[in-house]
Amino acid sequence: MSDLNGLLEDLGPAWSGALVFVVTVLLSLVIHRLLTRGIDGADGQRHTGRQVGRFSSVAVFILGSLWALRVSGLEVGPLLGAMGVGGIAVAFAAQDLLQNFLAGRLIQARRPFKVGDQITSLDYEGTVLDIDLRATRLRTYDGLDVVLPNAEVLRHPIVNHTRTPLRRTTLVVGVAYDTDLALAQRVLIESLAGLDELQDTPTPKAWAQEFGDSAITFAVMF
Incomplete structure (x- = not known):
């Protein structure tokens, strides 16, 4: 740690901040990849590791960016204070985001469908492309790319056609x-x-x- 502090002092505030920021970006990418592979493993359909990796990489990026600002000589305290004051307003504005996040985790746990399944939800029918922190992406049979909020998907009926391939038409x-x-x-x-x-x-x-x-x-x- 002392060697690192010495290196940052030799570079100067501006270059030290830039170096910390670059290392932060690289570290967040590595953490995302390691967690994705480590948790999901060979099961490419679960995507639990992908979600954990995304959340962890964002957390590392935010903390590293704050450290980079501090190393650059900028005052981080007022910024954190402003973030704290605005946090209440952000929390109210982020209610939908939180609902979609929790709904996405329930979808991952209950697994009513997985990536690659053909489903019908919210009057849309198609193939599941991705299930991320906020929404579920569908590719409809006529080629449309549809993004459905996870909370709405979980709140409404879901028909998984892949699990019932034999159907009367x-x-x-x-x-x-x-x-x-x-x-x-x-x-x-x-x-x-x-x-x-x-x-x-x-x-x-x-x-x-x-x-x-x-x-x-x-x-x-x-």
Whole structure:
């Protein structure tokens, strides 16, 4: 420690502060990487280490930056005092951030879904790209990148399609009023018979369900 203090004194306040700041940035990056790999290990889906690494690296960056300011000769006390006075206002403003942070931790603990799962939440359906400290990122099937607040995701129903890959789908098809309904039903079912992606059990079905204004609608279930 004495050698470090001597080195900083030799460099002068400005260069010493710059050196401490650079070391702080490098140390925060190293801590983030080590914690991510050490906690998550081979399980690339948990992302618990990533969250701990992010929080720890931010803490190291803040403390190191304050030390760099102090080494540079700047008064840190008034700055900390101002931060303390404004802390109450920041705490009220950060309520949503805290809720999303806690919700993110609950998502990590309960694991209703993980990165790579296909889910439906808040009327959005897509693949989970990331679960960070504030939000869950989805890539919808039409290519949109959607950011959903963790608190809202946890507060609303979540449908995990990856855990239930076998699902019944209903497709609505309209036919003209002068159509032979028995023939239309047979054609609809036969058109599904050659698709390898469909399951044989339960068998596909087609039913006339409604007489609309301009067509008779069939519900094709498969």
